[in-house]
Amino acid sequence: MSIDGTHSPDDRDDPDDLDAERAHLAASRQDLARMRQRVESLDSSTAGNWVSAEILDATLARRLEQLADDPDVPLFFGRIDRAAAVGGESFHIGRRHISDSAGDPMVVDWRAPVSVPFYRASRTEPMGLARRRRYGFSHGELTGFEDESLTGGGPEQEHSALLEAEIERPRVGPMRDIVATIQPEQDVLVRADLSQTIVVQGAPGTGKTAVGLHRAAYLLYAHRDQLTRRGVLIVGPNASFLRYIRDVLPALGEIEAKQATIAELVTRNGQSHGALRAEEPAPVATLKGDVRMAELLHRAVWSHVGEPDETLVVPRGSRRWRVPTSEAHEALAGLRANDLRYAAARALLPRALAHRVLVQMERSGDSPDDRVHDAVARAKPVKDYAAALWPDLKPAKVLFRLFTDATWLAEIADGLLSDAEQEMLLWAKPPRSAGAARWSLAxxxxxxxxxxxxxxxxxxxxxxxxxxxxxxxxMLRALGRRSTTGSLTILGDLAQATTPWASSSWADALAHLGKPDGHVEQLTRGFRVPADVIAYAARLLPHIAPDLEPPVAVRRARGDLTFTTSPVVEALAAALERPGSVGLIVPDASLPEVRAELTEAGLAYAEIGVADEETEFDAHLDLVPASLAKGLEFDHVVVSDPTAIVAGEPDRGTGLRRLYVCLTRAVTSLVVRHDGLPDELGPEELGGVPEPVDAKVSA
Structure with a gap:
């Protein structure tokens, strides 16, 4: 399926080649339709039983979803031509594998090993390629292509116009995949071994979120059976963020991964100890998030195991068998030494006690078998004795007692928490019972x-x-215990930490996750945020993350950075006239005022965190509370009142990190609407102190 000929930048749109590529696209689309029809023709009528039928039906339905064809989405975005010395074959690279009726590949899945050189080959290390081709598309139609020769050495290609156009293409709606623009350093992380836990420390615009999602898609491809059986989980900071990224994996043909926020994760899909119904002061939440709480809870749970103070008497027939307190103590100690969970050990205690009885029976000449062992373990005296020593516990009742019983808390927290910290944990007005408690996220x-x-x-x-x-x-421990036999991809930026309980280092985070040997990789090359915008936001780094390397924008476009003291509606005017999404980021406290201004001006908008989940991110203009801006991107951003954004947080350091997040959401242009800027941004902008009228700095 190769297309012969080489092309320089001057003849890259040669009509003959372009027509051949369009013909290949049309044929690929027909073959995809044929593959889907083939799946549709199958059913579960030949299954041996109803269980097999249900499994087969689910498998076929999943396969049909994977073969869905969106005419606006290109079936392939690149091609690699191997050098003659290694076969001279050509492969089109796309989002999913497509084969013709003979089984030959029309499009190769981007995750297949053969596709690796498309992302990593260079003139200094061509990886067997003679040429790499990228395609330009508009609404699913092939409009042109761009060739890069990888033979003969020489300097690397300075830039790819099609690659830049894809990165900078305006959009409205949720996040899209970056499968066509994955960079070599990103691809290395995407294809890292399943057994390896990775931390991606990524500055704004470096694509860390995309790396994580594409890594999930890659692992589902490379380890399909294992991951489908045991599960893949995507955890995000809030529901709006998860809706923002919801289309990425399905666009890559993957529908297996489940998504959840931390709150949803720990409430066990609504079947928990209660709903999230309370908020609490930051110092209290910070204390509850401290790793010392793990030891406190461990002490609290295991303190319920008692010490035997009387002999166990087990009547059986005409005999009465006795287990002295010393042997009962040995049974308890043996179970605790096995590092079992509390409930599992509790379930074994009656059998451990029954074993002592059977030993006595054997010494007396009897030959008890397993049925006798089971009968003794189920005997009421044994069950009652075990229950008194090892009571059944409910999580909500344990925590309720800790927060309401000052004496017990002091006993459990001795040497672990100070008196002041214990006072912080105690409820001032405790509810009547654990069932009536209003639980916070912590x-x-x-x-x-x-x-x-x-x-x-x-x-x-x-x-x-x-x-x-x-x-x-x-919270990290909650993630870690869900991956004790698995691995994690951790994505984040310490400079964007905006919670009082945030991690201070990735080494600490890995320790809490139970993966101390995890690998930390730092991404600093920014592909999304324009150079002028990231340079301006980076002025905050010495104050919020002095140890991190500043991000480096690699796009040629500098972007538009504008400062204004105009009202919000006027500050939006220029952005609303341009194609693509517009995000208006405001302090949370200013939301009512800004809503009124937008409504009075007759501007249609959707508010992030409030809009219907089916339409969120589908508006041209999104109103974004500063607290929900993290992780989102818009073509054009207006940040209103930076000083108030900083002041809205519990402390200045957190506020400056929140502002750093807000300033780095733009892909094309940023307008900073202010009545005075924080001192940490410096007394002047890129071009000098802003005058009362608008001042603009652009490429």
Whole structure:
């Protein structure tokens, strides 16, 4: 399926070649339709039983979704031509594999090993390629292509116009995949081994979120059976963020991964100890997120195991068998030494006690078998004795007692928490019972920890956690116990940490996750945020993350950076006239005022976090609370009142990091609407102190 001929930049749109490529696209689309029709013709009528039929039906339905064809989405975005010395074959690279009726590849999946050189080959290391081709598309139609020769050495291609156009293409709607623009350093992370836990420390615009999602897609391709069986989980900071990224994996043909916020994760899909119904002061939430709480809860749970103070008497027939306190103590100690979960050990205690009885029976000349062992373990005296020593526990009741019983808390927290910290944990107005408690997010995380102390949490094969810098130690532990036999991809930026309980280092985070040997990779090359915008935002880095390398914008376009003291509606005017999405980021406290201004001006908008989940991000103009801006991108951004954004956080450091997040959401242009700027941004902008009238700095 190769197309012969070489092309320089001057004849890259040769009509004959372009027509041949369009013919290949049309044929590929027909073959995809044929593959889908083939799947549609299959059914479960030949299945041996109803279980097999259900499995087959689900498999066929999943396959049909993977073969869906969106005419606006190109079936391939690149091609590689191998050098004659290694066969001279050509392969079109696309989002999914497509084969013709003879089984030959029309399009090769971007995740296949043969596709690796498309992303990593260079003139200094061509990886067997003679040429790499990129395609230009408009609404699914092939408009042109661009060739890059990889033979003969010499300097690397300075830039790809089609690659730049794809990165900078305006859009409205949720995040899209970057499969056509993955860079070599990103591809290395995407294809890292499943067994390896990776932390991607990524500056704004470096594509860390895309790396995580494409890594999930790659692992589902490379380890299909294992990951489908054990599960892939995508964890995001809030529901709006998850809706923003919702289309990426389906666009790549992957529908297996589940998405959840931390709150959804620890509430176990609504079947938990209660709903998230309360908020609490930041110092209290920070204490509850401290890793010392893990030891506190461990002590609290295991303190319920008692010490035997009387002999166990078991009547059986005409005999009465006795287990002295010393042997009961040995049974308890043996179970605790086996590192079992509380509930599992509790379930074994009656059998451990029954074993002592059977030993006595054997010494007396009897020959008890397993049925006798089971009968003794189920005997009421044994069950009652075991229950008194090892009571059944409910997570909510354990935590409720800790927060309401000052004496017990002091006993459990001795040497672990100060008196002042214990006072912070105690409820000033405790509810009547655990069932009436209003749990905070930090409480739900603690309840999840207790649940795991009682019963082991199932592990999934892989977890991708985004914006992980904002997770507390206890939240990280919640992720870690869900990947005890799996691996994680952790995505974040310490400079964007905006919670009081945020991680101070990735080494600490890996320790809390239970993956101390995890690998940390730093991405600093920014492909999304324009150079002038990132340079301006980077003025905050010495104040918020002095140890991090500043991001470097690699796009030729500098972007538009504008400062204005005009009202919000006027500040939006220029952005609304341009194609692509517009994000108006405002302090949370200013939302009512800004809503009124937009409504009075007759501007249609959707508010992030409030808009219907089916339409969120589908508007031309999105109103974005500063607290929900993290992880989102818009072609044009207006940040209103930076000083108020900083002041809206518990401390100045957190506020400056929040502002850094807001300033780095733009792909094309940024307008800073202000009535005075924070001192940390300096007394002047890129071109000098802004005058009362608009001042603009652009390429």
């Amino acid at each position: 409480d739900l995380v603690l309840l999840d920890e207790i649940t795991d102390l009682l019963d082991r949490t199932p592990s999934v094969a892989h977890i991708v956690a985004d914006e992980a810098q904002d997770l507390s130690a206890m």
